[in-house]
Amino acid sequence: MIVALGMSIPFSVFTQKQVFSYVQVREGETKLGEAVACLEDGANIEALAHNASKFVLIGIPEDFGVRANLGRSGTQTAFEWALKALLNTQSNSFFNPEQLLVLGTFDFSDLYINHKDATVHELRTILETIDHAVSELIIKVYACNKIPIVIGGGHNNAYPLLKALSKDQNQTINVINIDAHSDFRALEGRHSGNGFSYAHENKYLDQYVLWGLHQNYTSAYQLAALHKKACNIHWFEDLLALDEMQQLELLSATLSTISSKKFGFELDLDAIANVNASAFSPIGFSATHVLNYIKTIAAQDNCAYFHICEGAYQITDGPTDPSIGKLIAYYVMQFVKNYPNP
Numbered sequence: 001m002i003v004a005l006g007m008s009i010p011f012s013v014f015t016q017k018q019v020f021s022y023v024q025v026r027e028g029e030t031k032l033g034e035a036v037a038c039l040e041d042g043a044n045i046e047a048l049a050h051n052a053s054k055f056v057l058i059g060i061p062e063d064f065g066v067r068a069n070l071g072r073s074g075t076q077t078a079f080e081w082a083l084k085a086l087l088n089t090q091s092n093s094f095f096n097p098e099q100l101l102v103l104g105t106f107d108f109s110d111l112y113i114n115h116k117d118a119t120v121h122e123l124r125t126i127l128e129t130i131d132h133a134v135s136e137l138i139i140k141v142y143a144c145n146k147i148p149i150v151i152g153g154g155h156n157n158a159y160p161l162l163k164a165l166s167k168d169q170n171q172t173i174n175v176i177n178i179d180a181h182s183d184f185r186a187l188e189g190r191h192s193g194n195g196f197s198y199a200h201e202n203k204y205l206d207q208y209v210l211w212g213l214h215q216n217y218t219s220a221y222q223l224a225a226l227h228k229k230a231c232n233i234h235w236f237e238d239l240l241a242l243d244e245m246q247q248l249e250l251l252s253a254t255l256s257t258i259s260s261k262k263f264g265f266e267l268d269l270d271a272i273a274n275v276n277a278s279a280f281s282p283i284g285f286s287a288t289h290v291l292n293y294i295k296t297i298a299a300q301d302n303c304a305y306f307h308i309c310e311g312a313y314q315i316t317d318g319p320t321d322p323s324i325g326k327l328i329a330y331y332v333m334q335f336v337k338n339y340p341n342p
Contacts, residue, residue, distance in 0.1 A: 009111070009133040013104040015041045022087045033087030035097035045137065048144035051101055055336050056146045059083065059105030060134060063278075064115075065156025066310075068123035068191035071278045074312035079105060079152030081313045081325030086332055095333055101146075106133065124189030131160045131190060138164035138305075147339070148305045149332055154192035154278065155183050155309045158266050162199040165264055165304050172206035173304075174258035178293060179268040180214040180236065180281055184222045192278070192310075200229060207258050211251065211293070212236045212271050212285060232257065236271075236284070244289060251296050262304040265297050267331065269311035269324075276321035277310045287327055291334050298338040306335045 016038045023033035037053045048056065059079035067073050083102070091097050115126060134157055141148050142164065150161065158177070165173050177183070177196070185193040187201055199205035208231040215237055218226075226233060232254065239247055270277040273284035285293075297303060308328055314320040 009129060010107045011104060011133075011137060012107050013043065013045070014038055014102050017041075019087060019102050022084050024088055030091040031087060032089045032091045032095070032097050035091040036087070037098060037101040039101070039103070045103075045140045046144065048101070048103070048141065048146055053099055053101035054147055054339070055100045056103045056141050056148050057083075057086075057100060057332070058103050058137070058141075058148055058150045060150060060153035060157050061105060062108050062111075062130065062153045064108075064111070064123050064126050064130060065154035065190070065192035066278045067118075068120055068127055068156070068189070069154070069185075069193040070120070071154070071192060072315050072318065073278075074315035074318065075152065075154050075278055075310055076108070077313040078311040078324055078328065081322065082151050082308075082328035082332075083325075085325030086329040089329055089333065095337060099336055103141075121189070124191055127156055127190035130156075131163070134160035135164040135167070139167055142168040147303075149335065150305065150307045151309075151328060151332070153309055155179070155266070155268055156190060156192040156195050157309060158183065158195035158264075158307060159190070159198050161305055161307055162195070162204045162264055163202070165262060166204035169262050171261070172203055174207040174209070174261065174263035175205060175266060176209040176211060176255065176258065176263065176297060177266040177268065178211045178271050178285075178290065179266065180212065180271045180284060181217050181268070181279065182210055182213055182222050182226055182231075183268075184225050184231075186221065197225065207232065209254055209258055210234065211254070212239060214281075214283075244292065247289075248292060248296055251293060255297065255300055259300045259302045262302045263300075265303050265306045267294070267306070267308050269308065269327075275327065276312050276315060276319055276324050278312065278315070279310065280315075291330065294331055294334045295338045298335045299340060301340055303339070306332075308332070
């Protein structure tokens with residue numbers, strides 16, 4: 001079922017039949033896709049309020065924000081692979097599939113057709129439309145008392161997520177971002193590099209915690225802006241001096257400064273070494289260490305959403321990586337497993 005959101009950006013609500021089409025059925029096994037929740041065929045978003053699932057999976061398969069930031073396109077390819085990998089994991093006693101509802105995905109096909117050769121200025125204008133559509137959907141999800149897990153697209157989508165949470169809570173909110181970059185660029189038109197600066201400017205964002213920010217990729221302008229806003233920065237280079245247990249203790253202490261009210265959780269996959277992402281890096285956290293970061297963050301009572309972004313199955317005119325789907329699937333399940341009292 002297609003639901004119109006924002007300025008004509010459709011959202012495809014997945015049915016059980018659509019979800020099951022991703023599953024590779026095997027006799028004697030039950031895959032997650034055979035057991036997760038979906039809305040009934042023809043149901044609207046508000047029907048979420050009558051579903052017992054706590055977590056709602058949403059796809060934003062776009063790269064408009066990345067291209068508007070002069071980055072490498074391809075982030076629109078991650079969600080499909082992540083969904084397939086997630087739905088083909090085993091359903092067993094270690095994970096309750098009824099806690100997760102696969103809601104659906106935004107459909108950007110018309111935008112891609114109509115704006116194939118869009119200029120940077122046009123792309124930044126398109127982002128304003130996407131911002132509105134995403135925030136509108138997430139506000140509805142919050143109204144149904146659900147926790148969004150959002151996959152795909154550029155880090156531009158942090159802005160509408162922060163906006164939606166702020167609107168829902170009627171106050172500025174906090175966020176922790178595991179990222180090699182601050183995405184606190186100038187207010188020069190929306191793109192993937194200024195979601196947090198726009199959120200701060202529009203008074204949606206209060207405390208901003210950066211975990212693993214790289215010194216080599218923080219401009220003098222961004223550094224000054226982050227210091228001016230008193231952002232809490234934990235540099236990747238400084239974290240290298242700590243063992244894993246010390247890092248987790250520091251992360252727990254840091255979370256205690258923002259978790260007294262609802263906060264967002266952002267994970268940019270370019271923070272992980274050798275992951276196929278828009279801003280690929282050979283230097284970063286290990287994929288396994290990030291599992292423990294997710295476990296620690298998810299365990300906080302007030303974690304209000306989980307956003308995984310910037311990954312790609314295929315970078316345009318660049319490499320492919322089928323493992324991106326399995327990586328994201330592990331992270332989604334780690335978040336749900338460790339959330340308190342779902």
